[in-house]
Amino acid sequence: TSQSNTLRQLTRNYDYRYLATDLVRKRMVPIHAYARARTPQEFGPLTRHAGEEFLIVLKGEIELHTDQYAPVRLKQGDSVYIDSTMGHAYLSVGEGDAEMLCVCSGDEPDMEGALLSVLETVEG
Numbered sequence: 360t361s362q363s364n365t366l367r368q369l370t371r372n373y374d375y376r377y378l379a380t381d382l383v384r385k386r387m388v389p390i391h392a393y394a395r396a397r398t399p400q401e402f403g404p405l406t407r408h409a410g411e412e413f414l415i416v417l418k419g420e421i422e423l424h425t426d427q428y429a430p431v432r433l434k435q436g437d438s439v440y441i442d443s444t445m446g447h448a449y450l451s452v453g454e455g456d457a458e459m460l461c462v463c464s465g466d467e468p469d470m471e472g473a474l475l476s477v478l479e480t481v482e483g
Contacts, residue, residue, distance in 0.1 A: 368475070371403070372396040372448070374456070377471060387464045388471045394451040394459065399424055405446030408477040410465025413440045417460055420453030 364381040367374070374393040379385070396402040405426055414421075415438040423431045423439055426446035433439060434453075441447060443463060451457040467473045 372401075372406075377475075380471070384469050386467065386470050387462055388474055390461045390463065392459050392461055393456040394419075394421055394449045395456050396448070396450055397452065398450065399448065402448045402450060405448050406477070407446045408443050408463075408474060409467055410443045410463055410470060411441065412443050412461055412463045414438060414449070414459055414461040417458040419451060419455060419457030421457045421459060422450045422452045424448045424450060 364379055366377040366380045368377065369375070372395055374395060376391040378389040378391060402424075405424065414433075416433045416435050418435055420435070421433045423433060423441075424447065425441070431439065432452070443465070449457070449459065463470060463474055465473070
């Protein structure tokens, strides 16, 4: 994807690159991201938003923390599919920032806008 249809969003816990931003009103939102936080304390309150998400680890190692399950370790090539209304955090636990591809989906007619507004609320 070209840089012209990518939106970078740098937050305390993640470096997000929203992909295919030129497509409007999409219900599936692909995000190329880097997990930066390394501990639950550093991450802060768990994230929650409408919909579901599928994540695959591209590089490094991630630990998924939720408010319903024990933490799960994910290595390069591992994936997870979760209900995004459950509190969740992806922590980088390997060398450097973990790289991942996350696809969020939901019934919102503007899922991308909904995710960005949650980001502003949580991170701002």
